[in-house]
Amino acid sequence: MAVFRVSLLLPLLLSSVLLMNRPVICDTDEDDDLFQRINSYRASLNLTTLTRNENAECLADEMAEQFKNQPCTNSTGANTVPGTETQLSNYPTLLTKCHLNVSNTRDGAVLPACVPNLVPSLVVSNFTQSQYSENLNDTKYTGIGIGSEGNWMVVVLSTSTPEGSFATDTSANLVSKIHPLYHLLFLPMVAFFLL
Ligand SMILES: *[C@@H]1O[C@H](CO)[C@@H](O)[C@H](O)[C@H]1NC(C)=O
Ligand SMILES: *[C@@H]1O[C@H](CO)[C@@H](O)[C@H](O)[C@H]1NC(C)=O
Ligand SMILES: *[C@@H]1O[C@H](CO)[C@@H](O)[C@H](O)[C@H]1NC(C)=O
Ligand SMILES: *[C@@H]1O[C@H](CO)[C@@H](O)[C@H](O)[C@H]1NC(C)=O
Ligand SMILES: *[C@@H]1O[C@H](CO)[C@@H](O)[C@H](O)[C@H]1NC(C)=O
Numbered sequence: 001m002a003v004f005r006v007s008l009l010l011p012l013l014l015s016s017v018l019l020m021n022r023p024v025i026c027d028t029d030e031d032d033d034l035f036q037r038i039n040s041y042r043a044s045l046n047l048t049t050l051t052r053n054e055n056a057e058c059l060a061d062e063m064a065e066q067f068k069n070q071p072c073t074n075s076t077g078a079n080t081v082p083g084t085e086t087q088l089s090n091y092p093t094l095l096t097k098c099h100l101n102v103s104n105t106r107d108g109a110v111l112p113a114c115v116p117n118l119v120p121s122l123v124v125s126n127f128t129q130s131q132y133s134e135n136l137n138d139t140k141y142t143g144i145g146i147g148s149e150g151n152w153m154v155v156v157l158s159t160s161t162p163e164g165s166f167a168t169d170t171s172a173n174l175v176s177k178i179h180p181l182y183h184l185l186f187l188p189m190v191a192f193f194l195l
Helices: 002-019 029-044 054-067 091-097 120-128 180-194
Strands: 109-114 141-149 152-159
Touching (some): 029 120, 054 109, 120 152
8 A cells, every 4th residue: 555655665764864964955066156156246346245045045946947948048047138037827836835925025036047057157147247237236135045957047036124035924824734744755755856
């Protein structure tokens, strides 16, 4: 029976989590590199250091996942003509996945860039020397989440106001909707992917 097999697997998976001395949020080197470079850029302008925002990071990862199969062109990512940005129809789903609510993300900024092979120097200039510099120059942003997939790098900026805090949404009562067993199953599965 499926339930029986799962219950056999569970201790095994759980122990693999315990043995694994890794934080749940695991960044790629590219993401860390960009994080440092963006903060150096901010420092050069005497702006505050952006701190990591886990929920913004979750959204950045989800967005990168959506973009990853789109090729880079001269009208994608940082080259996008303002006003013609790709609207993801499943954006609300992505927000829900990250326990976010549009009421606390609306003042944030989502900045997707497409750079073949994510060449670090080009990635950073796609943010600091494009239309996106307007956002990076802005004092209202205090937090950052970075995600990358394929040739896409997504930066999500958060503010310290309620409208852009990217605070975990509790209004939807997400926790009670999900059966506790799913949490148990989900965690080892996530860990498995990270292995
Ligand atoms: C940053 O602050 C330093 C010291 O206050 C000042 O010399 C420098 O001109 C400032 N740079 C910018 C870009 O405002
Ligand atoms: C983008 O590329 C297309 C086709 O490759 C070209 O026709 C167009 O002029 C380019 N646009 C810009 C802004 O470079
Ligand atoms: C952004 O990356 C593209 C590669 O996709 C590169 O051709 C372009 O020069 C970069 N733009 C900036 C402003 O660095
Ligand atoms: C952001 O600041 C830099 C450095 O002062 C400047 O070169 C750039 O034009 C600014 N970007 C925007 C969109 O104002
Ligand atoms: C977002 O939050 C508001 C108020 O905090 C709530 O009324 C609304 O149902 C929430 N939306 C979703 C999709 O959870």
